[in-house]
Amino acid sequence: xxxxxxxxxxxxxxxxxxxxxxxxxxxxxxxxxxxxxxxxxxxxxxxxxxxxxxxxxxxxxxxxxxxxxxxxxxxxxxxxxxxxxxxxxxxxxxxxxxxxxxxxxxxxxxxxxxxxxxxxxxxxxxxxxxxxxxxxxxxxxxxxxxxxxxxxxxxxxxxxxxxxxxxxxxxxxxxxxxxxxxxxxxxxxxxxxxxxxxxxxxxxxxxxxxxxxxxxxxxxxxxxxxxxxxxxxxxxxxxxxxxxxxxxxxxxxxxxxxxxxxxxxxxxx
Amino acid sequence: xxxxxxxxxxxxxxxxxxxxxxxxxxxxxxxxxxxxxxxxxxxxxxxxxxxxxxxxxxxxxxxxxxxxxxxxxxxxxxxxxxxxxxxxxxxxxxxxxxxxxxxxxxxxxxxxxxxxxxxxxxxxxxxxxxxxxxxxxxxxxxxxxxxxxxxxxxxxxxxxxxxxxxxxxxxxxxxxxxxxxxxxxxxxxxxxxxxxxxxxxxxxxxxxxxxxxxxxxxxxxxxxxxxxxxxxxxxxxxxxxxxxxxxxxxxxxxxxxxxxxxxxxxxxxxxxxxxxxxxxxxxxxxxxxxxxxxxxxxxxxxxxxxxxxxxxxxxxxxxxxxxxxxxxxxxxx
Numbered sequence: 001x002x003x004x005x006x007x008x009x010x011x012x013x014x015x016x017x018x019x020x021x022x023x024x025x026x027x028x029x030x031x032x033x034x035x036x037x038x039x040x041x042x043x044x045x046x047x048x049x050x051x052x053x054x055x056x057x058x059x060x061x062x063x064x065x066x067x068x069x070x071x072x073x074x075x076x077x078x079x080x081x082x083x084x085x086x087x088x089x090x091x092x093x094x095x096x097x098x099x100x101x102x103x104x105x106x107x108x109x110x111x112x113x114x115x116x117x118x119x120x121x122x123x124x125x126x127x128x129x130x131x132x133x134x135x136x137x138x139x140x141x142x143x144x145x146x147x148x149x150x151x152x153x154x155x156x157x158x159x160x161x162x163x164x165x166x167x168x169x170x171x172x173x174x175x176x177x178x179x180x181x182x183x184x185x186x187x188x189x190x191x192x193x194x195x196x197x198x199x200x201x202x203x204x205x206x207x208x209x210x211x212x213x214x215x216x217x218x219x220x221x222x223x224x225x226x227x228x229x230x231x232x233x234x235x236x237x238x239x240x241x242x243x244x245x246x247x248x249x250x251x252x253x254x255x256x257x258x259x260x261x262x263x264x265x266x267x268x269x
Numbered sequence: 270x271x272x273x274x275x276x277x278x279x280x281x282x283x284x285x286x287x288x289x290x291x292x293x294x295x296x297x298x299x300x301x302x303x304x305x306x307x308x309x310x311x312x313x314x315x316x317x318x319x320x321x322x323x324x325x326x327x328x329x330x331x332x333x334x335x336x337x338x339x340x341x342x343x344x345x346x347x348x349x350x351x352x353x354x355x356x357x358x359x360x361x362x363x364x365x366x367x368x369x370x371x372x373x374x375x376x377x378x379x380x381x382x383x384x385x386x387x388x389x390x391x392x393x394x395x396x397x398x399x400x401x402x403x404x405x406x407x408x409x410x411x412x413x414x415x416x417x418x419x420x421x422x423x424x425x426x427x428x429x430x431x432x433x434x435x436x437x438x439x440x441x442x443x444x445x446x447x448x449x450x451x452x453x454x455x456x457x458x459x460x461x462x463x464x465x466x467x468x469x470x471x472x473x474x475x476x477x478x479x480x481x482x483x484x485x486x487x488x489x490x491x492x493x494x495x496x497x498x499x500x501x502x503x504x505x506x507x508x509x510x511x512x513x514x515x516x517x518x519x520x521x522x523x524x525x526x527x528x529x530x531x532x533x534x535x536x537x538x539x540x541x542x543x544x545x546x547x548x549x550x551x552x553x554x555x556x557x558x559x560x561x562x563x564x565x566x567x568x569x570x571x572x573x574x575x576x577x578x579x580x581x582x583x584x585x586x587x588x589x590x591x592x593x594x595x596x597x598x599x600x601x602x
Contacts, residue, residue, distance in 0.1 A: 054492055078498030085492035091543035095272065098544070105486045105497040111479065154489075158497065 003030040003161055003194060004080045006051070010060035013050045020046045022218040023060065028162070031192040033185065035205040037229075038215035039239050044198045045086075045166060047215065051196070052083045052164050078106035082160035086167050088151040090139040096150050097135040100125055103157030125156035128187055145176035149183065156187070162194045163187075169199065177201075181208050206230045206253045214238050230254040276547045279540060283554040287335070290561040294331040295324055298568050298575075333458040333466075334564055334578070335557035337523050338533075340470050340515040342556025343549055345530025347477055347512035350484050350545070351505055352403070354418050355538075356593065358531035359395075359516035361419055363426035365525035367398025368517050370429045377436050377443050384465055384522060391521035395513045401425060454577040455523050455564055462522050469518045473511040474553065480508055481545035488543055526579045528586020529556055535593055559585075 007027040014020040020043045028034060028051075038044040049055040051062055053069065061068045069077055082103075090099055103125065104118045114122075126132045129149040134142065139150060148168060155163060165184070169177040185208055187193050199205045205212060206226040214222040214229055216238050222229055235243045235256055242259040296302050302320040310324035345358040352362075359365050371394025375381040381390070405421040406414075437444050483504040486494050494501055519526065533556045534548070541547055560578060563585060567576035 052492070052496055054495055073498075074495075074500065075498035078496060081496070083492060083496035085490055085496070087490060088493060089488075089490040091488040093539070093542045095542075098272070098542070102486060102489060103497065105482065105499065108482060111482070151493075154493070155496070 003192065004065055005030060005063075006081070006162055006194075007063050008047070008051065008060065009063060011047075011050060011057050011062070012059045013046055013055055013057045015055075019058070020218050021050065024215075024218070024220050026213060026220055026223075028194060028196055029211045030194050031188070032210040033188050033195045033197070033208055034211040034213060035209040036196065036198050036213045036215060037202065037205055037238065041217075042215040042238070043218040044213075044215050046218075047213075048164055048166055048196070048198050052081065053077065054083075054085075075106040078158060078160070080160050080162060082155040082158045082163045084152055084155050084163070084165040084168055086170065088147075088154075090147075090150075092140065094139050095135070096131060096137050096139055096142075097122065097126070099139055099150060100153045100157050103154040106158065121157050121159050125153040128156055128190075129153040129183060145172055145179060148172060148176070148180055152180070152183070161192070162196070165195070165197045167198050167200060169201070169204070177204065184208070202230065202235070203248075203255050206255060207248065207251050226253055230256060232256075272542065276541050276551075279537075279551060280547075280554070283551055283558065287554055287558040287561075290558045290565065291331055291335070293565045294334065294561045295327050297565055298323075298327065329458055329460045329463055330455055330564070331561060333463050333523070334455045334561040336463065336466060336470055337455055337519040337526065338529055338556040338558070338560025339474070339553035340519045340556075341526060341529040341560070342533040342552040343474055343477055344512045344515040344519075345556075346534040346545070346548055346552050347484075347508045347515075348399075348530070349534055349538075350488060350543075351508050351512070352418055353488070355535060356419055356531065356590075358528070358534075359512075359520075360426075360525060360527035361531060362399060362422040363402050363429065364395045364399045364513065364516055365520050365527070366426040366429040366433070367401075368392070368395040368520040369525055370394055370398075370433050372521060373433050373436050373443070373447060376447075377440060384462060387521040388465070388469065388518055391517035392514060395517040395520070396510075398425060398429070399509065399513055454579060455526075455560070456575065456577070458522060466518050466522060469514055473514045473518075474549075476507060477511045477515075478546070478549050480504060480511075481549060484508060484545040485543070524579060526560070526582055528582045528590060529560055531593070532586055532589045533559060 008024055011021050011024045012019060024047065026047065036044040036047055046055065050057055053074070061070070063069070064072060064077065064080060100122050101114060101118070104114065104121060107118065126135060129152050131146065131149050131153055134146060134150070139147065142150065152168070168180055172180065181204060184195055188195050209226055212224065212226055212229040213220055214234060221237060222234055230245055232243050232245055235241055243256045244259065245254050245256050248255040292307070295307050296304065302323050306318065306320040307324050309318065310321045341359065348357040348359065348362060349355060368391035371390040372387055375386065375390045402418070402422050402425050405425065406417040437447050483499060486497055486499045487501060487504055491501065516530065534552045537548055537551045537555060541551065560582065563581035564578040567578055567581040570576055
């Protein structure tokens with residue numbers, strides 16, 4: 001399966017009269033994990049929302065396979081681009097399997113029951129997120145980490161080769177964060193799914209991303225591999241924060257250590 | 270699977286309940302008749318017999334009860350799903366009162382008499398009120414939350430009720446004809462009324478049923494629904510039109526009947542979940558059954574006269590409403 005290409009061209013977007021994104025060009029690298037980094041209000045969430053049609057651009061366009069997404073049927077786009085929003089809602093009392101099955105919506109024929117392909121896709125999605133044993137459980141009873149995996153499985157049942165995730169690790173403790181990101185990495189390795197995430201944690205971004213987009217004040221100011229982006233200079237530029245960058249002894253990815261105004265700097269040059 | 274068996278059981282119980290309530294509604298009343306008379310009436314035998322005539326007089330009332338109960342209940346399902354609000358229903362959102370106001374207005378000032386115009390007036394009144402209540406609840410921070418919707422519905426409903434009183438009170442002839450209508454009764458309906466009502470309700474129920482998959486998707490977050498390719502605006506508008514049409518038709522002919530649209534969908538949801546196909550069908554079955562049972566209870570408690578079905582649904586519904594609010598703690602769907 002050839003990967004779909006996705007890019008934003010001269011994108012201007014915002015809410016009401018507020019312009020948040022100012023003529024942004026962004027090309028999502030295919031079959032890779034990308035992370036959009038930026039301070040609060042930098043436009044990273046707006047970027048993701050515009051890619052996922054939650055927000056209409058004021059000008060410029062989003063191109064899926066070089067075709068503007070305005071010209072493609074929304075159910076067809078839904079077969080190529082999936083999304084895990086920041087806050088997901090499950091109807092009260094719904095079971096895990098039933099919820100994951102809702103991800104088949106773009107493929108369903110009018111009023112028809114679930115097909116064999118639907119069941120295969122649901123099964124695969126639950127396997128990928130390791131939630132098969134929870135299938136008959138009510139979503140209300142799950143822990144935060146389990147819930148998040150169920151919602152990712154819903155997006156996977158959509159069988160898109162591009163998947164957006166808006167801060168998928170928020171509200172989760174560190175073990176669950178790693179668990180979710182590992183599952184996403186597996187997915188990218190096995191299925192070559194293009195993954196684009198908004199993450200707050202710079203070190204996790206650096207550890208899992210193949211490619212990083214750095215945004216500030218509605219502009220894309222830098223993009224590249226973690227080693228090129230996670231530097232004291234760029235961190236200062238994005239967040240206005242002084243930091244020291246060291247190498248993560250386990251994964252060899254760059255890792256930042258923020259410098260507080262109370263720190264007495266010694267031994268680091 | 271487990272869920273499917275549960276749905277089957279509840280469907281069976283529902284059909285049984287509906288069947289029993291129909292028998293009760295036909296046989297019980299100021300003049301009780303036997304089952305043999307019912308069979309005779311249905312088969313068209315012994316038409317001169319008095320008891321058989323009683324049965325034939327009660328048939329339209331019973332049929333209308335099923336249609337009205339099913340309509341109100343399905344209307345409640347739609348309004349709850351659209352607003353993501355477990356306590357939304359035509360009476361709480363003030364939609365019934367809006368329909369009433371327009372009908373009262375039409376009769377007092379334009380001397381409108383035909384039932385078809387009642388339906389038209391009720392539809393416009395219900396539609397305008399629901400839009401207004403929703404806009405009012407959406408004002409300010411955090412949008413139309415369940416509690417804000419309930420409050421603005423109650424406020425608008427009270428305001429419209431007093432408008433109705435202003436129009437009705439000074440005119441004793443209007444007052445008399447409206448006293449009974451306003452309480453809500455399925456007693457005074459004829460076969461012609463049912464035939465008039467049927468096309469609208471059938472259309473609205475079929476369209477709602479066809480929207481099931483879309484409504485299921487809409488109950489996920491708005492972001493997820495868009496990412497799944499759902500046209501949210503279109504689904505919402507179609508479902509709202511169906512909901513308003515269903516409650517307007519019933520209100521036009523029977524007056525405002527409260528709580529059916531709140532209780533039934535809520536109880537069905539809590540027992541089978543929020544999948545709209547079974548939810549719509551079962552709400553229809555149980556809505557019809559419960560309204561007829563309320564009507565029969567009204568005949569029993571009010572003997573030798575009768576209590577209007579609208580009073581009965583309120584008597585049963587108010588405690589259930591309090592129970593639901595306490596239990597659900599107003600969480601959204």
